[in-house]
Amino acid sequence: MVMNIFYTVLQDFGLAAVPAVGFAMIFNVPKEALKYCAVAGAIGHALRFSLYQIGPLPIEWSTLIAACVVSVIGIYWAQKWRAHPKVFTVAAIIPMIPGVNAFTALLAMVDLERKGFSQELLKTAIDNGLRAFFIIAALAVGLAMPGLLFYRRKPVV
């Protein structure tokens, strides 16, 4: 049982590195920084996965904690590598972006227009839209957290 959970988290770790690198290439992150994006993306997603799937936390709070951790790692590398932390961290949190929720909310709204009002569709739209909004807010606030708490009057790099 424990091995099974460990294997699932490990699989999550490996899989999350792929979109982190893929999106880092879409954002034209310099070649030397791609490995940082991969590692930070994998750590963030696997941490969130363990916090809300195995641990007791809701997904929004797990996302906030994971984004904070990614941001701290990003600041450490940014100071070593002399670049803004967002260069690594945004690509690293892309695997956590609630894309399916966002699209489901919008498509439910389209369906509301197409089929007419129904409670079920409205529920789908609001549930998914709110979830997407809160997760994105948690990601951005989590990334900003070291700046808000420790780097208040001084720049990171």
Place this chain on the structure above:
Amino acid sequence: MSTGNVPWIKDDQREVTRVCAQTGVMLLQHSAESALAESMARRLGLALGMDAVEIALMANGITVSTIQAGRCHTTVRRNLDRGINMHVVTEVQRTILQVEENKLDLAGVARRLDAIKPSRYPRWLVSVMAGLSCAAFARLGSLAAGSEANIGTFVLTFVASGVAMQVRQWLALLHFNPLVNFTAAAFVATSIAAQGVICPWVDRPKVAMSACVLLFVPGFPLINAVSDMVKGYINTGISRGVMAVLLLLACCCGIVLAMTVWNAWTWL
């Protein structure tokens, strides 16, 4: 009064104002967050000997004033979106760090900034990686839901999003409006994934349908929008957020169009 140089402003202050504005605009154009653009332009001006540098950011422009010995020089630059490019952001930032370490002078900064060319990865490589990313998203989604899907689902996702990314890059090369671009590419992605619904050789076509459009989620603008607003840049934050939601809606149009054409309403 002459229409040439205003005599009471020294030429090097004028030049400093220009490089400050250029720094700010280059960072904003390549999707750096507003706090970074403002602090970099200010630090560059201070490092080049100004007493103060004041910057006002707007949704599509930047105003820079430098003050030295009580004299003030102001300039405005228009900001045209050039797409996300972290390579440019890194290079601009390193140039300014060099100025702060006294390794570059004013002429050197202007030369370095002009020499920065946005580097891009080969288009085929980006498409392959985008396809792999969406296939990984499909697997991550079924991992979180605790369900299984066969290899066909992932291959279909890979092909759909890889081809869609190629279309998106090709349309961007032809300078189409991003909204048109996203609609067309989302249509292509969903059309390919919908073949899994029509010919049932894939066991979970719904997973492929939802995963193949995930490369169109404007993650960078969404994150930038929220972090701008958290740091007090409400107007740039709102404009970035609205653009991100419009891009999502454009994708949504493409998806609905494709589902209508193929009559494959599997999303909800």
